[in-house]
Amino acid sequence: MSDLSPEALAQARKLSPRRATSEAKDLAELVAEHLAHFGIAPETEMGRSLTRLTTHIYHANISLQELWDLTVRELPKLDRRDRIAWFNAKRFLCFQLAKLLDTLQNPFRATYQSLVGHQSSRLAKGPYPIFDNVAAIFSATPVITRTATYLYACTEWIDDAFHGREMLLEVYSRLLNPTSIALANHIVDLECGPRAPEYMAWNFNSGMAAIDATVSHVVGYRDIILSSRNIYGGAFQLLHDWFQKPGNLDVAVHFFDGYAEADFRAALAKVRAQHADRLADGRQIYVYLESPCNPHGYVLDTPAICRAAHAEGLTVILDATIATPFLSQPLMRDEPAERPDFLIHSYTKDFTGSGTTTAGVVIARNERMFIAKGDAVDATDLSGRAVTYRWDETMFWNVFYVKGAFLDADKAFEVMNGCRTLDLRMLRKATTTSVLAHFLASHPKIRVHSHALEENENAPLRKRLLKLGLPAPLFTIDFEGAGLDRETFTRFFDSLEPAFGLQVSLGQCNTVVLCPALTSHSEMNEAELRAAGIAPTTIRIAVGDEAARHLIAHFIRAAELVIEPVAPGFCAGFMKPDAVDAMVEQTFLHFYSSWLRSQPKLAELMK
Numbered sequence: 001m002s003d004l005s006p007e008a009l010a011q012a013r014k015l016s017p018r019r020a021t022s023e024a025k026d027l028a029e030l031v032a033e034h035l036a037h038f039g040i041a042p043e044t045e046m047g048r049s050l051t052r053l054t055t056h057i058y059h060a061n062i063s064l065q066e067l068w069d070l071t072v073r074e075l076p077k078l079d080r081r082d083r084i085a086w087f088n089a090k091r092f093l094c095f096q097l098a099k100l101l102d103t104l105q106n107p108f109r110a111t112y113q114s115l116v117g118h119q120s121s122r123l124a125k126g127p128y129p130i131f132d133n134v135a136a137i138f139s140a141t142p143v144i145t146r147t148a149t150y151l152y153a154c155t156e157w158i159d160d161a162f163h164g165r166e167m168l169l170e171v172y173s174r175l176l177n178p179t180s181i182a183l184a185n186h187i188v189d190l191e192c193g194p195r196a197p198e199y200m201a202w203n204f205n206s207g208m209a210a211i212d213a214t215v216s217h218v219v220g221y222r223d224i225i226l227s228s229r230n231i232y233g234g235a236f237q238l239l240h241d242w243f244q245k246p247g248n249l250d251v252a253v254h255f256f257d258g259y260a261e262a263d264f265r266a267a268l269a270k271v272r273a274q275h276a277d278r279l280a281d282g283r284q285i286y287v288y289l290e291s292p293c294n295p296h297g298y299v300l301d302t303p304a305i306c307r308a309a310h311a312e313g314l315t316v317i318l319d320a321t322i323a324t325p326f327l328s329q330p331l332m333r334d335e336p337a338e339r340p341d342f343l344i345h346s347y348t349k350d351f352t353g354s355g356t357t358t359a360g361v362v363i364a365r366n367e368r369m370f371i372a373k374g375d376a377v378d379a380t381d382l383s384g385r386a387v388t389y390r391w392d393e394t395m396f397w398n399v400f401y402v403k404g405a406f407l408d409a410d411k412a413f414e415v416m417n418g419c420r421t422l423d424l425r426m427l428r429k430a431t432t433t434s435v436l437a438h439f440l441a442s443h444p445k446i447r448v449h450s451h452a453l454e455e456n457e458n459a460p461l462r463k464r465l466l467k468l469g470l471p472a473p474l475f476t477i478d479f480e481g482a483g484l485d486r487e488t489f490t491r492f493f494d495s496l497e498p499a500f501g502l503q504v505s506l507g508q509c510n511t512v513v514l515c516p517a518l519t520s521h522s523e524m525n526e527a528e529l530r531a532a533g534i535a536p537t538t539i540r541i542a543v544g545d546e547a548a549r550h551l552i553a554h555f556i557r558a559a560e561l562v563i564e565p566v567a568p569g570f571c572a573g574f575m576k577p578d579a580v581d582a583m584v585e586q587t588f589l590h591f592y593s594s595w596l597r598s599q600p601k602l603a604e605l606m607k
């Protein structure tokens with residue numbers, strides 16, 4: 001008879017090399033099976049020693065499960081002092097467990113050395129990977145796990161890993177990698193806060209890979225995509241040139257103008273009428289949004305659009321790259337219907353902030369991201385419907401596992417390192433954006449599309465949806481009112497270096513500019529460009545971390561050099577230096593003091 005409850009024995013069995021086939025009825029039998037599996041005679045001194053240790057370890061796994069259950073049950077009830085105590089006690093347990101492993105390494109290494117005696121074998125194998133890695137657990141930053149593959153414990157554990165039931169074994173770095181997983185868990189914490197346990201993220205090699213994976217995951221042959229108009233040019237190209245192509249998925253792709261729920265609803269009704277035949281065939285409509293969006297940095301009323309889409313049972317994908325979790329957290333809406341189903345970031349931009357890597361991520365509810373092979377999960381979707389999700393309908397198995405665009409460890413580390421300063425950078429960028437937008441808008445011949453300006457059509461949504469009403473660090477200007485010929489405009493643009501980087505990206509440390517009609521949105525035809533509010537002289541400004549006055553000084557000097565000789569009097573239209581200085585000071589004081597006031601008071605933190 002077992003000395004343990006069936007649950008406790010089952011918990012101990014999870015550590016057995018025969019976890020799937022064990023016939024042990026108690027712990028002693030489980031340990032005996034364990035020794036037999038590795039050919040250890042139990043009656044020898046070594047066998048007895050191993051029996052004692054293994055028995056302790058199986059018991060430890062039972063206690064750990066108790067601790068897990070207790071934590072889930074009790075944590076919400078504990079006050080802050082007790083949570084501090086529990087955290088540190090568990091933290092110390094990690095060191096104790098690692099110390100056991102470290103101590104085990106000495107006899108383990110000696111055994112290994114006695115077996116691998118040949119120099120050519122030693123060289124080919126390199127250092128045995130289990131040795132000396134234990135201390136890396138306590139590295140102060142997540143470890144960069146540079147490996148294609150992993151050691152696995154035994155046949156039955158790796159079988160579980162292939163079914164998604166053993167997360168300790170990561171099998172192969174195209175699928176899972178500890179550094180990338182550390183980042184995935186981190187972005188979920190940053191985006192979802194207290195709702196983090198409900199969400200999961202998969203990292204990709206670029207923002208585009210994340211977009212492609214998400215759209216490929218949900219959209220099928222002859223489905224319909226309704227997208228907001230001003231999306232990143234690469235995303236436009238993907239939907240328009242690949243998904244829409246009859247030889248590919250023959251998807252019907254439509255765009256809606258405007259930023260409000262009513263704009264979306266009107267477009268949806270039109271799309272429904274236009275594609276009545278496809279819908280009658282069971283094809284679906286999917287909603288693709290980018291907010292804040294390229295190139296003007298305007299925000300859509302995403303909560304209202306999500307609500308309207310979910311009321312009709314539609315799935316919503318939102319690219320929130322430009323907001324980063326600093327300016328908005330669309331998954332933190334209390335009302336589930338107001339959240340997108342899939343949230344995407346290009347980490348390449350402000351999230352990393354250094355411009356040193358390309359990477360992307362998709363975040364969604366657990367049941368849409370991963371279910372162990374063969375299983376199904378009953379859930380309520382964001383439309384409030386009861387849905388059963390099968391394992392092969394989750395993003396992991398449907399696209400992630402098979403498409404191979406996983407983010408490698410070096411890049412994941414780069415992203416994690418960069419995002420430590422996200423708060424500081426975004427607040428500064430929002431402030432600089434406001435200064436630049438006001439400075440440029442004060443010129444009568446420069447038109448500014450930025451919701452940082454109070455009179456801008458998008459300012460009310462910015463105030464309602466972005467943190468503290470801060471502006472997105474992206475906007476456009478155009479010179480359509482200045483009557484410049486193409487050559488002058490081009491020469492002026494080419495003179496913006498070195499203060500403004502002539503670079504195609506956004507969300508970098510330095511301020512970068514491009515002409516959307518020639519670069520990021522060059523896939524669009526003239527009518528599409530016009531509909532997107534992009535003129536031939538539109539310049540997109542993606543604000544960086546520099547001081548606003550340096551940028552302004554260069555802008556004026558470049559205009560003096562190139563525009564003034566062709567359009568005398570142009571430079572007299574710029575705001576005067578004293579007025580610029582006063583505006584810079586006022587803007588900084590206003591933004592930083594409102595940020596300070598938004599921070600929790602000490603009494604609140606002590607609760």
Ligand SMILES: Cc1ncc(COP(=O)(O)O)c(C=O)c1O
Pocket residue numbers: 206207208209232234290294319321322345346347348349358359360505506
């Ligand atoms: C809003 C937005 N989403 C996605 C992307 C694509 O990201 P990546 O360059 O990492 O592929 C970009 C790129 O500029 C972008 O601006």
